[in-house]
Amino acid sequence: MKTSRFLAAAAAIILVAGGAIWYIVNDYYANQPKQQQQADVVMYKNEGCSCCERWANYMQDNGYTVNSINAENLYALKAEEGISQNLGSCHTAIVGDYVVEGHVPAEDIKRLLREQPDAKGLVVPGMPESSPGMNTALNKPYDVLLLKNDGSTEVFAQH
Known part of the structure; x- marks a missing residue:
């Protein structure tokens, strides 16, 4: 029983941490100065x-x-x-x-x-x-x- 609680808590922590990392990386790239694209x-x-x-x-x-x-x-x-x-x-x-x-x-x-x-x-x-x-x-x-x-x-x- 303790093992299943531990695994559930670890999975929740990994899920929250993964979401936070995704949010930080996504926000970082969204706020970078836009490079001028090669125009058509x-x-x-x-x-x-x-x-x-x-x-x-x-x-x-x-x-x-x-x-x-x-x-x-x-x-x-x-x-x-x-x-x-x-x-x-x-x-x-x-x-x-x-x-x-x-x-x-x-x-x-x-x-x-x-x-x-x-x-x-x-x-x-x-x-x-x-x-x-x-x-x-x-x-x-x-x-x-x-x-x-x-x-x-x-x-x-x-x-």
Whole structure:
């Protein structure tokens, strides 16, 4: 009889301790700062644009999931996202809460998501020959610009 009471008490203690440990571990992980997840990319482009598809493949090679959408009115989308004509390129993407215009390198997008600046996003105006997806020239320098909320820009990265 004493053995059965002992076993019942031990089982109860183990059950309560296990529940407490589960609660502590679960609470610990729930209260950790959220790491920025690799955001999916929604890319709007004109149908048949091969350099856009090359950029999408490049992004996929860098761990992103890309949803490519043929836009009926790409210029309207650019205007809605605050991309002026002088900053435009052949495609406009949405990554997380940011707009990404043109052939922006994956490492710059990762930095944008990590730092989370108060801005609209990143732009690579035009179609620089050595940018990802273009790949028609090597080592031709170009800038990636941070597009601020007021529409102004500053250099975010140089390649």
